[in-house]
Amino acid sequence: MPKTRRNYLAQLPDADHFRSLEWIESANASVLAIGKDYAAGLRIPPHSHSRTQLWWARCGVVLVHTPRGRWMIPPGHALLIPAGTDHSAEMVSDVRMHSIYISAAASRAARPLVVEITALVGSLIDALVCARDEASSEQREQLIMDLLLAEIPRLSERPLGLPFPQNQRLASLCRQFLKAPSATATIDQWADRMRISRRSFTRLFRRETGISFVTWRQQACIFGSLPRLADGESITTVALDAGYENVAAFTTMFRRMLGAPPSLYLRDQSG
Structure with a gap:
């Protein structure tokens, strides 16, 4: 069974968004990779995940809301959202999002924080999101995931969180x-x-x-x-x-x- 899953979804209504959430919660893979395109002004309703999410704004600017703060995700940055954190989002501009979902145990994040995506981490995420040939790439994907999980804690935090x-x-x-x-x-x-x-x-x-x-x-x-x-x-x-x-x-x-x-x-x- 492949270690990662990919799901390309365009701008979607709430029903499809919640179907995506159900998939995230039910999948058995150790790391999940999702790519989505969102239109400016689109709002994602409040929700949470049992996994920690690394939400990378591949292109565009995203504003994420939590009960105690707001986090801006500009281009080249990602928001690390700890498992169980209620959050909603607003697309400030057209956005191409690449997200990685990992187990809570694999991340030490105790609060949401914005991190700067390095060229290496960006390439690793792109590789997981864009991989197509599951039958022949399982071993390669596992190596990519292992390196990605090792690199995420090394990402530099940027002060783009605004406590509220x-x-x-x-x-x-x-x-x-x-x-x-x-x-x-x-x-x-x-x-x-x-x-x-x-x-x-x-x-x-x-x-x-x-x-x-x-x-x-x-x-x-x-x-x-x-x-x-x-x-x-x-x-x-x-x-x-x-x-x-x-x-x-x-x-x-x-x-x-x-x-x-x-x-x-x-x-x-x-x-």
Whole structure:
């Protein structure tokens, strides 16, 4: 029996999506590989898997929601979703997704995290998704799977996860901010809008998100810029709209978070 399964599905209604989930849960293979194409704007309803999922945005940008956070998957990156994690997704642009499903025991991930896909891991995933001749490739596929499982823990995490508070008033401010991110937003402004002291606000924010307001604001600004850059908007327009004084300041923060300036980052990931 082949060790992997492949399933090519185009943009599908919910019924087909849940049939795919049933297949994932019932399959006996140790590693499952799936390729799907999604149209911009398509939403995947909340669900979970008994396996850990590595969801690679082969092309396009995906936004994944969980009860406590949102994760952006830009081109060249993947979201590692631990087994049993409830999540839903929204396609920010047209997306080609390649996913790998592995046993929970094979992954040490305790929380969702965005990782950068290396050329090696990308090639291994492509090989599993695109393999056709099951009868003659079983041994090769097993070798690919073994190497893939060894490489996944070595992938570099990228700070594209955005923790979201449960406090409703604070969550409302966070949602509003994501619609129009601004690098100049201050603690005092948010504290005033919540009608609490600066000290109370900083304590509340860290308790609800696990990070400081400044760190969250920086991540949210980059988080919000990715879909616009992916849509082809100029770096200058995106940077100025986000409240940065100049492109250089925006580029510095982008490089700090993603390891490359926006121009090179987007060009590299589209190749």
